[in-house]
C-alpha cells in the first residue's frame with residue numbers, strides 16, 4: 531500500500547515572516563498519520579517554515595535545486611545545501627521551470643540523481659501541453675520525460691521518488707483534468723515504469739496529480755487507483771489547504 535502524499539507548491543508566495551505565520555497556523559491542521567503533508571516553499575522561507583513545523587509530521591520541501599554540489603553558479607542553491615539544512619523534499623522539473631528557466635530533460639535527470647544521492651526525495655514533474663494533448667501525443671511526451679528523468683535511477687530507488695503528473699493546461703487555469711484523464715495518465719506512467727524497472731518499482735513509486743486541485747475536486751482525484759495524492763499550487767496558500775490534505779485519507 532502506498533501512503534498518500536499531498537504537497538503544496540507555494541511558488542513565489544509569502545515573505546519569510548508570512549510563511550512562518552501560515553505554517554504555524556496550519557501545522558496541527560495538516561497533521562494526519564494517513565497522509566504525508568509537505569509544504570514546498572521559497573528558499574528564503576525554508577528555515578522559518580522548518581522552525582514553525584518543528585515536532586510536527588508536516589515536512590518542508592524546496593522548489594528547485596542545482597545538480598552540482600558547489601561552484602561558480604551565481605544565484606543557485608545546491609542539493610548539498612538543502613541536505614545540510616535537513617530539507618527532505620525537493621520539486622524537480624516543474625513545467626514553469628522547464629518553460630521559463632531553461633530546465634531540460636537532461637537537467638531534470640541530473641537533479642533527480644543528485645537529490646537521491648543527498649537522500650532528498652525528488653518530486654519529479656512531468657506533463658503535456660494543451661497542443662500535445664490535442665495532437666494525441668500525451669503518452670509519447672510522458673514516456674519521454676519519464677525515461678529521461680529516471681535514467682540511471684535504480685529500481686530499488688523508486689520508493690524514494692515521487693512523480694507528479696501535471697498537465698500544463700491544467701496549471702493555474704481552474705480547469706483540472708477530469709478523473710479519467712488524470713487516472714489514465716498516472717496509470718500510463720506506472721505501466722511505463724513497470725515495463726522498464728519492474729513490478730516492485732511500479733508499485734512503490736508514488737504518482738501525484740497536479741493542476742487546479744481544490745478542496746472541491748481533491749477527494750475524487752485522490753481516490754483514483756493510480757493517483758497517490760496531489761501537488762497543489764494556488765489552493766496550498768489558503769487555509770482550506772487543510773481540506774485538500776485531509777482528502778488524501
Ligand code: 13P
Pocket residue numbers: 539624696700701702703704740741742743761762763764765
Ligand atoms: P495550481 O494548483 O495552482 O493549478 O498549480 C499546480 C502546480 O503547478 C503545482 O505544482
